[in-house]
Amino acid sequence: MKQVQRGFTLIELVMVIVILGVLAAVAIPKFVDLGDDAKAAAVKGIAGAAGSASAINYAGCSVVGNTVTTNKCVKVRVCADVASILQGGATGNPEVYASALQGTAITNIGDSATCRVTKDTKTADFVAIGAGN
Numbered sequence: 553m554k555q556v557q558r559g560f561t562l563i564e565l566v567m568v569i570v571i572l573g574v575l576a577a578v579a580i581p582k583f584v585d586l587g588d589d590a591k592a593a594a595v596k597g598i599a600g601a602a603g604s605a606s607a608i609n610y611a612g613c614s615v616v617g618n619t620v621t622t623n624k625c626v627k628v629r630v631c632a633d634v635a636s637i638l639q640g641g642a643t644g645n646p647e648v649y650a651s652a653l654q655g656t657a658i659t660n661i662g663d664s665a666t667c668r669v670t671k672d673t674k675t676a677d678f679v680a681i682g683a684g685n
Contacts, residue, residue, distance in 0.1 A: 627684030631667030658682035
């Protein structure tokens with residue numbers, strides 16, 4: 553009578569456990585590190601929103617002759633001014649400030665400055681456009 557093999561051998565079971573252990577050791581650090589990626593994405597999102605808000609504000613100011621007008625034109629002369637035109641604001645956390653020279657003025661309407669959004673160690677740049685008299 554032939555003996556029919558049923559189930560797995562001990563060696564096969566040990567090898568499966570070893571392979572699962574190696575996969576877990578490689579995959580777990582990837583999932584643990586997602587918090588940093590999320591913070592970086594949030595900062596980039598705010599920088600994108602700030603750049604868009606600045607461009608929309610400049611366009612609104614162009615329509616009304618660069619006169620500061622409620623809901624149409626906000627005066628932008630430093631990077632921090634862009635925070636006030638974001639819906640809900642962005643002051644304090646994360647901070648919006650000028651890269652390289654904080655508080656650098658945009659001297660003329662239509663001139664631009666590179667600004668930086670920062671939160672913890674994550675940063676992203678955007679362009680602010682001077683607007684409003």
